[in-house]
Amino acid sequence: MAAISRDEVAHLARLARIEMSSEELDHLASELDQILHAVDRVQEAAKDDVPPTSHPLPLKNVTRPDVVIPSLSPEDALSGAPASDEQRFKVPQILGDAE
Amino acid sequence: MALTYDDVIAKYEPTLGLEVHVELNTNTKMFCGCSTEFGGEPNTQTCPVCLGLPGSLPVVNEVAIESAIKIGLALNCSIAPFSRFARKNYFYPDMPKDFQISQYDEPICVNGFLDVEIDTDEGVKTFRVEIERVHMEEDTGKSLHVGGSTGRIHGAEYSLLDYNRAGIPLMEIVTKMIPGTEKYAPQVARAYVTELRDILRSLGVSDVKMEQGSLRCDANVSLSPRGSGTLGTRSETKNVNSLRSVERAIHGEMIRQGNRLENGERIIQETRHFLEESGETRPGRSKETAEDYRYFQEPDLVPVAPDASWIEEIRATLPERPSVRRKRLQTEWAVPEKEMTAMINAELLDTVEATVKLGADPTKARTWWLGEISRVANEKEVEAISLMTPAQVAEIILLVASGELTDKLARQVVEGVIAGEGTPREVIEKRGLKVVSDDSALMAAIEAAIASQPDTAQRVRDGNIPAAGALIGAVMKATGGQADAARVRELLLKHLGQ
Ligand SMILES: [Zn+2]
Numbered sequence: 199m200a201a202i203s204r205d206e207v208a209h210l211a212r213l214a215r216i217e218m219s220s221e222e223l224d225h226l227a228s229e230l231d232q233i234l235h236a237v238d239r240v241q242e243a244a245k246d247d248v249p250p251t252s253h254p255l256p257l258k259n260v261t262r263p264d265v266v267i268p269s270l271s272p273e274d275a276l277s278g279a280p281a282s283d284e285q286r287f288k289v290p291q292i293l294g295d296a297e
Numbered sequence: 298m299a300l301t302y303d304d305v306i307a308k309y310e311p312t313l314g315l316e317v318h319v320e321l322n323t324n325t326k327m328f329c330g331c332s333t334e335f336g337g338e339p340n341t342q343t344c345p346v347c348l349g350l351p352g353s354l355p356v357v358n359e360v361a362i363e364s365a366i367k368i369g370l371a372l373n374c375s376i377a378p379f380s381r382f383a384r385k386n387y388f389y390p391d392m393p394k395d396f397q398i399s400q401y402d403e404p405i406c407v408n409g410f411l412d413v414e415i416d417t418d419e420g421v422k423t424f425r426v427e428i429e430r431v432h433m434e435e436d437t438g439k440s441l442h443v444g445g446s447t448g449r450i451h452g453a454e455y456s457l458l459d460y461n462r463a464g465i466p467l468m469e470i471v472t473k474m475i476p477g478t479e480k481y482a483p484q485v486a487r488a489y490v491t492e493l494r495d496i497l498r499s500l501g502v503s504d505v506k507m508e509q510g511s512l513r514c515d516a517n518v519s520l521s522p523r524g525s526g527t528l529g530t531r532s533e534t535k536n537v538n539s540l541r542s543v544e545r546a547i548h549g550e551m552i553r554q555g556n557r558l559e560n561g562e563r564i565i566q567e568t569r570h571f572l573e574e575s576g577e578t579r580p581g582r583s584k585e586t587a588e589d590y591r592y593f594q595e596p597d598l599v600p601v602a603p604d605a606s607w608i609e610e611i612r613a614t615l616p617e618r619p620s621v622r623r624k625r626l627q628t629e630w631a632v633p634e635k636e637m638t639a640m641i642n643a644e645l646l647d648t649v650e651a652t653v654k655l656g657a658d659p660t661k662a663r664t665w666w667l668g669e670i671s672r673v674a675n676e677k678e679v680e681a682i683s684l685m686t687p688a689q690v691a692e693i694i695l696l697v698a699s700g701e702l703t704d705k706l707a708r709q710v711v712e713g714v715i716a717g718e719g720t721p722r723e724v725i726e727k728r729g730l731k732v733v734s735d736d737s738a739l740m741a742a743i744e745a746a747i748a749s750q751p752d753t754a755q756r757v758r759d760g761n762i763p764a765a766g767a768l769i770g771a772v773m774k775a776t777g778g779q780a781d782a783a784r785v786r787e788l789l790l791k792h793l794g795q
Contacts, residue, residue: 213589215388252381252594258602261359264323267330272340275348275460285339286441286457289390 201234202227302480302548305520305555311482312528313475313547314517315426317493319468319503320436320510321364326464327435328355328398328598333466335509339459347464349394355597357382361433361466362405362601364502366611368468369406369431371496371618379602380405382433382595390458391437399469401592404432405601411496413488414620415481424481426489427473438463468503474528482518482551487544490514494540495619507538514538518547519564520554529554530564534578537571545576553578626650630659639667648682655691658698665690669708673715684715692721705778706730733780736788739772742780743789746771757793765789 204227211218272285281288329346345353369376383401409428414421444454478485494505505512519531534546569578627637640646645666652662674681696702713724746768747754756764772785
């Protein structure tokens with residue numbers, strides 16, 4: 199059984215705002231399916247005594263003191279932006295939503 | 298005919314749910330050292346971390362964790378011994394990373410409650426609001442939609458983003474479903490947000506300014522037919538930005554839903570926006586379901602696992618609960634219910650308490666702050682506390698108590714301090730407002746009054762005590778109102794053999 203359907207891939211593409219052709223969807227659905235099956239095999243190896251982990255190192259409670267560090271200048275902050283205006287990042291009109 | 302609120306309540310039972318977002322007042326953002334100062338020039342408080350630039354790594358603000366634990370403890374929650382951050386993925390330019398760091402299935406605080414009191418037809422009643430969770434996340438940036446006429450997204454040609462706010466520590470406090478509030482649902486919602494705001498303020502963890510957006514409320518409500526035992530479909534009204542609006546939004550939404558149900562229409566699970574002018578709501582953008590956010594554990598952050606001993610240390614520092622404190626002060630100061638409510642509504646409780654702590658009589662302190670000072674504050678449209686300090690008010694009250702000022706003179710001192718003429722002492726000095734307490738000076742004025750009104754003086758000598766009023770008036774006039782009238786009366790009557 200497929201671990202991920204073509205429809206699910208199409209849904210994810212929509213959520214990620216990535217336009218995909220029908221061929222691309224077919225191709226990616228089959229690739230992702232193989233990847234997920236590989237992950238399944240790893241999961242089989244990890245029994246109940248292995249807790250799911252989000253981090254490879256056994257670290258916890260890494261914090262920093264609440265002390266202000268100088269920020270970037272607005273010029274530097276905006277320097278990598280494709281477009282800016284009025285010292286703000288300029289982005290294309292946001293479609294389909296109303297706030 | 299459209300159903301009224303009472304009609305709706307007769308047929309349906311409301312169930313509430315409230316989500317409150319509160320910005321912490323830490324110096325720096327949740328995961329980077331950028332300042333959280335409100336009102337800075339656009340994009341002056343950003344760095345590679347809060348801009349989501351490649352290679353940057355977030356690190357948690359320790360004060361934010363401490364504040365989250367404080368909030369959880371104050372809301373009677375269990376503090377999770379192990380909790381993690383998660384990425385909430387969505388494509389919207391208010392977060393430059395294209396995801397928000399939040400907590401998903403492992404929040405830091407769970408299962409609390411908050412009791413609120415409501416005035417009902419059967420007297421004051423306590424409603425328990427159960428808290429599902431308190432979790433840590435980061436605030437988003439601010440969008441400015443350009444083109445189109447309304448500043449809204451529809452019709453906008455492009456949007457301009459300021460990321461100063463992106464990454465400011467944000468706590469989300471979520472209630473469980475609140476059944477059984479009946480017709481008091483709007484008041485319970487308001488009382489809950491009010492009490493929550495007071496607690497957050499007393500903890501000192503947030504500015505809790507609804508008008509600046511540091512406290513925001515999303516209100517869920519659903520209706521189910523009476524006795525049906527089912528739960529209706531809920532709507533969520535977003536970003537209601539005042540306490541009064543919380544009450545109005547729920548009230549308006551209950552009427553809207555009741556009328557839809559009455560007409561056989563479905564309630565759509567959706568996000569709605571509160572309209573301040575009409576008290577109604579309108580549909581907002583369709584909500585992506587929780588699954589669509591594709592939450593997964595944040596690989597760049599390590600788990601938060603607070604020590605039990607640290608939690609107990611924090612618990613020991615928690616201040617008195619605001620509702621308990623209010624009751625205690627009301628008893629200590631012997632304040633009638635109505636005046637107590639007035640003081641709380643005017644947000645002058647802290648100020649009056651500070652004044653009393655400096656030795657002022659509680660009744661006098663309350664009277665000055667809620668009376669003269671509030672009156673001038675209203676006229677000038679400013680906060681009472683911006684006009685005078687508790688120390689100044691306490692000083693004036695103590696001068697009256699010691700007889701150095703009369704109430705009348707005290708009023709002039711208050712006027713002078715508000716007008717910026719200096720400290721109470723300086724105003725007294727400059728305006729020459731000291732009570733004439735020197736008996737010899739008073740006696741000279743008394744003798745002068747007797748000499749100018751010999752007939753009146755004789756009537757007083759003959760036992761017509763009320764006639765003394767005219768003489769006392771003359772003395773007060775001669776001393777420019779700065780004499781203690783009681784002392785003048787005493788000296789005058791004694792002088793005339795009475
Ligand atoms: Zn930053």
